[in-house]
Amino acid sequence: MFELDARKMLSASAAASSAIGSQDSRRRAPRQLSPAALAAASVETRAAYSPIVVAGIVRTIESTLIALVGAVIYALYVMPAEGFSWPYLAAIAVISGLSIVAFEAVDIYHIHAFRQPLHQMARMLTAWSVVFLFATTLSFFFKFDQMFSRVWLLAFWGVGAVVLMASRSVVYVLVRRWMRDGRLTRRAVIVGGGEAGESLINALKEQVDSDVRIIGVFDDRNDDRSPTACGGLPKLGTVDDFVEFARRTRVDLVIFSLPISAENRLLQMLKKLWVLPVDIRLSAHSNRLRFRPRSYSYIGEVPVLDVFDRPIADWDVVMKWLFDKIVGGLLLLALLPVMAVVALAIKIDSRGPVLFKQKRYGFNNDLIEVYKFRSMYVDQCDATASKLVTKGDPRVTRVGRFIRKASIDELPQLFNVVFKGNLSLVGPRPHAVNAKAAARLYDEAVDGYFARHRVKPGVTGWAQINGWRGETDTQEKIQKRVEFDLYYIENWSVLFDLYIVAMTPFALLKSENAY
Template identity: 65%
Template sequence: MNQANGNHSDVASALRAAVVDTTASMSRGPSRGAPPPELGPLAKSIAGEKVDPAISTIVVAGAARLAEFLLIIVSGFAVQLGYVYPHEGMPVIYPVAIVTGAVLAILAFQSADSYSPHGLRSYGRQIGKLAVAWLGVFAILALGAFLLKLGDAFSRVWMALWFLAGLAALTAFRIAMASMVRRWTRSGRLERRAVIVGGGDRAAELIEAIKASPDTDIRICGIFDDRSDDRSPPVVAGFPKLGNIDQLVEFARRTRVDLLIVTLPITAEERLLEFLKKLWVLPVDIRLSAHTNRLRFRPRSYSYIGNVPFIDIFDKPITDWDFVVKWLFDRVIGSALLLLALPVMAIVAIAIKLDSRGPVLFRQKRYGFNNELIEVFKFRSMYVDQCDSTASKLVTKGDPRVTRVGRFIRKTSLDELPQLFNVLRGELSLVGPRPHALQAKAAERLYDEVVDGYFARHKVKPGITGWAQINGWRGETDTPEKIQRRVECDLYYIENWSVLFDLYILAMTPISLLSKTESAY
């Protein structure tokens, strides 16, 4: 590859493709039928520590911009209503000036680096910067009014009061924001918890480079390496080796890990692929260290932590603002759907009670995001003494365990409606890979024994409906091909998620339920 013209995105794409395309030949991690690898005492201790959920610095900065934009707008209109309106009414020139001033202010604050984590964390010097920038905005507005010969159209008292009110609001907001950001920083919510994959000298050089970089958000938890202690020391640059790669997968299931940094050189292709084939199923960012690589690409081809360059291999799906949008989508649309579905759910509940004895709802343990166990609600469709909580035996056509009402609600998927409560509890999404029962099988084999890379579908929160379901891959999975196709659809959804995609799947779900019922019973 030519050093001048090479682009690391080609390398990253090739690695991703190699990992996904060769999962059939990967050395498999432990399946659900086997116990997970035992963590060492230190790894177990770290994994057992209480860790708060992460907060995206991108979302925090964006929320701060929006809040300050609204504060400036509100202060401007408040002064206009209090001082200008009684004398002049509501001339349109004032709203134009207010919105223009708010836009200029946010651009000025951004130029002053006021929305970086450091800028949001400290308010002493930042308030001074904001005051200077805010004064500069008014200087620009005054100059614009002079050049456009609009000086007499504005009240000078209004301008002065808006300046003071806006400055007071911004100052109060910055003090409150700095207090929150400091608290989140102390609790680790604004940090990225990182694990180094691969030890030795390369790991030591990388750790020292990260430590030397200013204002990074990385907290290194430890090192995992398959090599023995004589080739990979038990302690590197002050950080302990916590286990091997199989143990890393279990470690990342037990505690929050945001970033995996692989220290292997890009030339170690075989070993690199061996690592990635085990790690790509985790819902984390995976980066390849380029700090000591002799092969150099264009500077813009890298991502950076501080001053340290990295090659992006895998990204955690649905993060930052995408996560916020999907959270709002689930809560708002989910609440609306639940209200609409309540009459139907009441009728189904009465029918179940009249048809057979036992509770209306059936609770079943399933695997959720990152293999976490969740309890999913369903309407009971089987006789109470024959319910299968682990789905060790899948329902087949004419299954005698299913009640009369159960056959109908299973075929129409009305039995899934109580999962709207799981959505509002944050355990499920409206749209996503369907959560499978613990012992669900295809051709008498557990799903993850049939499909390599099966757990990659758990990189996002599971859903009530999904891309696989509207493409006909719902119901019985009596052959390996059926679960293989379902997983392929799930991975396609994860890679191509968007709000419009979710809306399309939701809109197509009723049509699919009516037209593709041959496998649902």
């Protein structure tokens, strides 16, 4: 099977393109976008819902509804006459499980099916009836038919069918609304214009019930080779412009229309785009080079090669959200007494507020405000971290030295996790906007620095428990942080998060780099 390992490709080309990458990363001021790009970015967009998660929730709800229908009819009709009976509960569980399997078999658990009410209901009713026919036949051959009330079985089938049809009607209405609002569509851009780009756009437009909404085209070539419009869509700018564009509006998918033979161009462009939290695909629509079918994924019927995936997506987003809210909430409750004592000590030690808000870079390079305990004198607080705190720094209060050494000053960030939602419990640490290493801004010191912003930042992280926290007086220290952050992003799991949370108290005992 062909495997496109873009990271190895980028590493192999790093020497040739490092000057380009470093120059790009030093551009602190936002790029000036074209009027067409500004117009596209100004369109109001809402947060997307994962089709996989929506389908999973519908599956869970319908399984629960089936079980409830069987249980309610049993409780109202059978129990008053026959009393409690375990076989009925077993039958309800079996019918519920078989029904979901049957619904999967007739392929009605995806967004396209949800958008076709009559078609999906016909399939559902057929599958539901087959399940009861199978259950009745099975009970007859194994002589279980005398154990169950025929009225209960018939009522289960009839009421269940009505409830399932009603639930699908609700799903249809919701999905229709979400599609209209753009919550179930993937906002995509095409990189590369010309004939290849036009052919790809036309192929995508021909897809029936496609969830891909193409915003526009980006291309580094001039207008002679890449005109201002491609396939009826405007050219919005260059690849460098797209990096800024993707930070102003929601972009879910990037599709390269360039041929694989344009390796150098692809590598240069990928080196700029892999720092963004988007799915990146390479179109195989017009490539003459063919691979085995399993090498491709498909957007409708258009074959593509997967280059980069969004690090945390679909059910992973749900699991991480639940982890943050549940574990973060429990930690906040447990640490409230400690936080109260620290707040009192800060108030007694020096005048000024207990909490301090600092702007830092968050998900997709957005600016967020995080809470900290104030550890400096109020007239010397540095909200942008333009000057690193060093050993014996006179700006730090007596209480501040202790809470910074033990990282207790970071505890109020649990409020960001639990209530504001702009931090995760575990993730790359959010850095202040003007933080420097060896007098260089972090993104100047480390090529690809912003790749750590593809996920939400965290209160603690993999780099921190491995000793890379505190002062960054050398370029190597921030480079090591980024290396560990990228490892975490590529290897994330709930168990990994649990391990990092469990190891954080032990890591805090090693405080030689924290001042």
